[in-house]
Amino acid sequence: MIEKLEATSAEAQSADLVADNIAKLKTLFPGLLTESANGAAINVDVLKALVGDRTASDLDEKYGLNWHGKRRARQLALTPSTGTLRPSPEESVDWDTTQNLMIEGDNLEVLKLLQKSYASKVKLIYIDPPYNTGKDFVYPDNFQDNIKNYLELTGQIEGGAKISSNTEASGRFHTDWLNMIYPRLKLARNLLQDDGAIFISIDDCEVANLRKICDEIFGEENFIATCAWQKRYSRENRGAIGDAHEYLVAYGKNAELFQQVRGLIAPTEEQTKVYRNTNNDPNGRWRPIPMTAQGYRPNQMYEITTPTGAKHLPPEGRCWGLVEPEYLRLLEQGRIYFGRDGSSQPNIIRYLSELEGLVPWTWWPSSEVGHTDEARKEIQSIFGSQSLFDTPKPTRLLQRVLEIGTKPGELILDFFAGSGTIGQAVFAQNSLDQGNRRFIAVQLPEALENKEFPTIAELTKERLRRAGTKIRAENPMFSGDTGFRVFKLSNSNIRAWNPAHDDLAKTLFDHEEHLLPDRTEEDILSELFLKLGLDLCVAAQTRLITGKRVHSIGGGVLIACLAEKITREDVEALGQGIVAWHQQLAPAGDATCVFRDSAFADDVAKSNLAAILEQHGIAKVRSL
Structure with a gap:
């Protein structure tokens, strides 16, 4: 019996010779292929250069990042929105008094709508955009009528959900992601204060491209840092090298101004445990700081007599760290320590209460800012044992960003809000320093396979409700704002002119x-x-x-x-x-x-x- 071949499977189709040839070329010359509207394409100029053809054009050679669709993405950021934001008081908390916002909608359109009301008013933007994983990410992609596309996606009008495919097989793996993020960053920059900053969570796949985009949008001179966050604390037995960290790329609207106002981070327990109070000093815990400095300064080379009569000169090659009048002033105040026996070299007494904060490093260990396992447990502590969100960030991580980038009273924006960690972080940080920071959280109502929370936006709102209740329960003296107003993206209240030519x-x-x-x-x-x-x-x-x-x-x-x-x-x-x-x-x-x-x-x-x-x-x- 001859088996009939079905023409429905990839295995039954003839070999794709073009794909085989492209795969071979890619193996030999990775730089030969470029992304195009139709998938992978050959860069003819690169091919000519590889075979020694001196006619290869260098007219288009310039430093920067280019991809198919960049011009359209740039224009998209300039296209005004035809939508509006409709209030939803019944889904809000403390509608009449809160200064926080949770906006449900496509963040590209929302950013356009916020341009007039919040231009140059946001101190800090934090975003955790979808990483380029080779899986689909859902965002409206109809550049002609993004509002209509959004309403279709969310089932508000007929048409059904649209999915912007971003698989590796599409040949537009980086291109689609770049076209998604570029106009959003362009619009976001307009909302920042002159001394504001943006922190972007990202992984290895797009960190290099993200740096190039941000160099173009914010200016290379406004790069602040790329911080490495230790997202795992245990090793995995897979891969050549374990994946243990992600990045936070930080840019200022004006990095010089941001440097002048940036915050210091609170000292860790490890850093403060050296402060003790063995003598019951009424000023609290303290530590001795050696009173010497490197080098030779004549006015800092005097002799010191200890309470026991011992005499000291600075060690060889060093001098005292203070001029004599300043030393005598501190001695009179009881701020000089001569060791337990009162005869050692002088030390300055530094009190823990004087430790204002620390300049953050680019390495953020999980012990200080949390890890992915902690983030998942936070979600579970709020919602029970349900696994509702795959990629949350720990609240402590965002609190570190808030420490560096904000002071009480300032406005924070997160337009990829996800499960709503930014809101919980703002509540938590305000409860620590009695601040009144406020936030705008924007989230697309992307579908979830959960009957109680059918979309991510529903999950965002419920987490904010429960997080606010939790903060108040844990901090009964805190009287700050734990509410939020809900708005939803929709088409304009003003009827669009749409003539029926037959009537x-x-x-x-x-x-x-x-x-x-x-x-x-x-x-x-x-x-x-x-x-x-x-x-x-x-x-x-x-x-x-x-x-x-x-x-x-x-x-x-x-x-x-x-x-x-x-x-x-x-x-x-x-x-x-x-x-x-x-x-x-x-x-x-x-x-x-x-x-x-x-x-x-x-x-x-x-x-x-x-x-x-x-x-x-x-x-x-x-x-x-």
């Missing part, structure tokens, strides 16, 4: 109302925040004026009345009521007043209301 009259009628019918006043207010450059956590008040809800944002900087109907009869009372409230609020700057355009009965009503407001100093009157 223009119907199109004009449909667009008479500019706002989408299913949107709340709170939805529209949030979009106004973004368009006017207001913080999404800005304080808001609401009062009824002639039966219509009027919102005051930021102490009267923005006043909005989004009522659906304003008649001629309403105008006088509504206008005078707004004016009276505005005068009571007395905002520092010019106020903007916004109304729903379709609400006015006619142009007369609109003009009259604008005139009343302008006569009383509210010159910026807008309609949606």
